Amino acid sequence: MPLLRNRFRVIRVLSDEGGFGRTYLSEDTDKLNELCVIKQLAPKFQGTWSQKKAMELFAEEAKRLQELGEHPQIPTLIAYFEQDKCLYLVQQFINGQNLLKELQQRRVYKANEIQAILLDLLPVLKFIHDRGVIHRDIKPENLIRCRYDGRLSLIDFGSSKQLTEKVKNKSGTSIGSHGYSPLEQIRDGKAYPASDLFSLGATCFHLLTGTSPFQLWMEHGYGWANNWRQYLRSPLSPELDNVMNKLLQKDLSQRYQSADEVIKDLIPTLPRALPAAGQSSGKFTVTQPKSTFSFQYAVVKISVLAAAFILLFGFSDTWYQQYRQIQVILLSKLKPANYSHSQNEVVFGQSPNIPVKNIALANTLQGTAKFVVSVAISPDGQTIASSGEGERIINMWNIATGKEILTLNGHSQKVNAVAISPNGKTLVSGSDDKTIKVWNLTTGKIVYTLEGHTDSIQALAISPNGKTLVSGSDDNTLKVWNLGTGKLIRTLKGHKFWVRSVAISPDGRNLASGSFDKTIKLWHLYQDDPARTLKGNTNTITSVAFSPDSTTLASTSRDRTIKLWDVASGEVLRTFTGHANTVTCVAFSPDGMILASASRDRTIKLWNLATGEVMNTLTGHADTVTSVGFTADGRTIVSGSEDNTIKIWRIAK
Missing domain, CATH: 3.30.200.20 (Phosphorylase Kinase; domain 1)
Known part of the structure; x- marks a missing residue:
């Protein structure tokens, strides 16, 4: 063809x-x-x-x-x-398999896995319902679990319907799948948010019991929804039983009317032994997931829970405190034995898995500009992109050989920021010429030029799924772009001065921005207004970075400090001091155990996040270190400097 x-x-x-x-x-x-x-x-x-x-x-x-x-x-x-x-x-293309195939392979889902599925999908339903869309065909075949992160994607919007007065008040065409779709949808062609919630409940019923709602509908019509419990392999907890029962109500008025309502009832079902605020943490059993539901999936469940809390309750301190207790208890069961946590310190591990004191300078790459401004590392750890002061080009380097392999030329002024997509195929650059360019790294050609900012672009971040680009500018705004089409999605306003740093959380839900107005703003990536403003620095915010588990934000400032913030509460968890000048950049190691910081004092410091101590100070740059980052395997650190060099540091095994 x-x-x-x-x-x-x-x-x-x-x-x-x-x-x-x-x-x-x-x-x-x-x-x-x-x-x-x-x-x-x-x-x-x-x-x-x-x-x-x-x-x-x-x-x-x-x-x-x-x-x-x-x-x-x-x-x-x-x-x-x-x-x-x-x-x-x-x-x-969503790389994964749908839940029907997953069910056929696994044959059984446990109650805690159903809870995780609900918490993963309810925020998605809230998102589409808030935009007036009813999916109308939620079923296992239309839910795909991504192989990379375990999250579920909702597909097949061919049956979706805009929630309008016409839909509400007039009969329409019956669309959906018998058994999964509620009575009002099949009989009258009417669809509401509550209709999708019935379908979600029917889907969870299928996964819990292994019994197809379609087959039950063929035999019993909607009578099965009144007697759904008889198909269970074992009774559910009273709380989850109540949630399922209310999802599966045949009468529309008796059913949940919104995703928010389900989340409110669902969240208390998770930590059965959760103590009241202020009491000791206590203990409860967490069943370790098996096969595809391994530690990675368990962590996804915790991240989904965090997102559900933030989505539903904003950053309420009361709900945050309860969530934090849940997170601590779950992670204490799921992390390796060296994981610990206390109320007064953020702990990602008692000791690193790698001997970070054994670090050697492997190579020094000589830049082509006056000095190196920005460095990005490819996901496979084999390539570096760099941009510099006094140049309008981007250089691509082979990390292993130190050789320049590609030069990208297209901007009319200095390039301030570069970022590489998660699949390693696309590079994005932001410039003083007020444009963003999207490059094909195989051909070296420009795919799109994004225009809309009215001043220099200073910071870029790409979402983990590669779909969304966020840019920060000296016009005091952030812009959210569809990286696949080059279209502007929205403009985020709130900062009072230049935006010089942006970061997207690894779970793809939150966005952080740092500004010359001395504040950090936390945004939900798909909302227009900031969810929280973090204050506490006495000078410009120079860099922000999320921890690998998305729960902690690191920031650096001209006040020479590094702060760790709790994303959910906005509280400062710890402040690191030790640099003799402005801290310019910060990065977490892939395992979340080490924090690397770069500074105008010409050094890079590696911090043990368990103790807050400096593990190593890397010296060798002759001027300000402008950027620092880890390769995905955590074995290499790359730094760029105003001495016009890029240094490759190897961490010995």
Whole structure:
């Protein structure tokens, strides 16, 4: 088959919808053959009511994906076009398997895993419902667990419906899946947020029992929803039983009306032995997940819980205190034996897994500019991108050889910031010319030029899923961009002076920005207003970075301090002092045990996050160290400096 739209190459068929089209796994040749999913609509019955309805739903799905695809758990729309009398919808490929296949492999889900699934999906439903969209076809096949981080993505918005008065008050076409969709949707074609919540409950019922709601509907109609407990393998806790029962109410008025309501009832079901605030922590049993539900998945559950708290309750101190106790107890059970925690210090591990005192300077790369301003490391740890003062170019270096392998030239003024996408295929650069350029690293060509800022771009961050770019500028704003399309999503306002640092949390939910106004602002990545403003520094914020578990934020300042902040409460956990001049940059090691800080005092310090002590001070730069970072394996540190060098430091095994 020739390239579709001279861009997309079909690899194989994923599913065949008979007379209406197919779904293909494909490659996007404009994005280094990145995998994508193409839905083809090619109805055989031209001019029929069925064809017209199918086309309407197809166009509706494209529109919904365009509006909702900014969320990390919803596929991004890449393209929508007509070719050879067929309609095509191209969307992001989610690398994982759906929950139906997962169920067929596992055969059983435990109650705590159902709780995690609910807490993962309820914020997604809140997101779409707040935007007036009802999915109308939630079921195991439409929920894909990402292989990389264990989070669930909601797919197939072909049945989704805008929540309008027309939908509320008039009967429509019955859309959905029998058994999973509630009575009002199947019988009357009406859809509400509560309709999706029934479908979510039916999905969880299927996973808990292994019994298909469709089969029960075929045999008993909606009578099964009244007797759902008889299919359980073992009784649920009273709290989770109540949540499931209210999700599965046949009567719309008796059901949960919003995702918020479910979260409020669901959260107390997790820490059964959680003590009251102010009491000792106590203990309770946590079952270690098995197979694909390993430690990584357990950590995802905790991160989801944190996100649910923040989403529902903002940064309320009361709810934060309860969440923190939950987190401490769960992590104490799930982390290795050297994990510990106290109320007065942030602890990621009692001692590092690597002998950080055994560090050697492996190589020094000579820059081509007056001095190095920004450095980014590729995900595979093999390549460095750098930009410098006095130059309009970006240099790409091979870490192993120290050789320059590519020069990117396209900006008209100095390049202040560079960032590499999680898949290593794209580089983004921000400049004094007020533009952001998105580069294809294979060809060295510019893919997009993003315009919208009215002053220099000083900071860039790319979301973990590679879908979203955030830029910080001297125009006092942040802008959120769709990295796949180059479109501006929103502009974030709140800082009173230049924005010089930005970071996105590894869980993809939160954003931090640091400014010359001496404040740090925490934002939910998909909301317009800051969730919290962190104050306490006496001078400019120069750098911000999230810990690998997304719960802690590190910041540096011209006041020569490094502060660790609790993301949920906004409280300062610890302040590190020791640099003799402005601290310019900070980075966490991949295991979250070490913090690296760079300074105008020409040194890099490595801090033990368990003790707050300096583990090592790296010297060798002859001027201000402007940037520092770890490779993904934690074995190499890269630093850039105003002495116009990039240094590669190796941590011996």
